[in-house]
Amino acid sequence: MENKSNNSGLKAAIVVLALLLLGSVGYIYKITSDNKETVTGLTTEKETLAEELKAKIAEYDTMIADNTALKDELQAEQAKMVELLEQVEKSKGDAAAMAKYKGAYLKLKGEMDNLVAENKLLKEQNVTLTSSLDSTKVVLDEAKKFNDTLLVQNEGLTKTVEKGSKLAVLNLKVLAVKERSSGKQIETDKAGRADKLKVSFLIAENQIAKTGSREYYVQIIDSKNNILGEKKTIPTGDKTLTYSFISTVKYENKTVQVNEEVSGKDFAAGTYFVNVFDKNAELVSKTSFSLR
Known part of the structure; x- marks a missing residue:
């Protein structure tokens, strides 16, 4: 009778241990899966950030070629982007580092947006100024033609007077x-x-x-x-x-x-x-x- 009771207790212990083992295996599997997902997500995030930085650096190349007035500022901001890209590419992609790099990128992007707006304004002003200069040039050209005509007429008149004033x-x-x-x-x-x-x-x-x-x-x-x-x-x-x-x-x-x-x-x-x-x-x- 006592042996039956001992066997039942042993079986119950085995069942509990089995359940604990299964739970541990499941927990370990979940943690492993979560870690894989996190690593995959961070890797994707790193690659995306690197691509965005490369695109912005290329945009800077275009703006630098188009604008001499802001050339120094554009080159300085582009250099910051290049430095950040190098840091991102060398990083191991951990969450803390990516958060830091994303924050730095957003700050640089904000600076870039300001320069883009300023560059656009300068272009518009240049177009207006060029149009104004063209109009002024047309007016000056017309005035010069008119003055040249008057000069020719005056020279002709002077010669006529000189000729007419000669004594026969x-x-x-x-x-x-x-x-x-x-x-x-x-x-x-x-x-x-x-x-x-x-x-x-x-x-x-x-x-x-x-x-x-x-x-x-x-x-x-x-x-x-x-x-x-x-x-x-x-x-x-x-x-x-x-x-x-x-x-x-x-x-x-x-x-x-x-x-x-x-x-x-x-x-x-x-x-x-x-x-x-x-x-x-x-x-x-x-x-x-x-x-x-």
């Missing part, structure tokens, strides 16, 4: 004469008889010309290519002008008759050429005559 020398004539002892002059076309050449010309009226003294250089060239008269020379740029005499005229916006004489002897027969130059050595009149 007209009716240039030369007569060969023989002067008698009485002073009477007799016109002749014989070289052997002539002892004077009488030169005359008109300076025409011009109301827009300046009044004052005018000088004209008269050049008489005989048939042997000799210059008669004073034979004085003045420079004219890279050349010289030899003249027979200077005629000084007082001009007062009215027609002026000019009469001059050149004395000589042994005038050569043939064709003579007479040229009149102004003070700038510009030819203003010419004629010719012949002596036989």
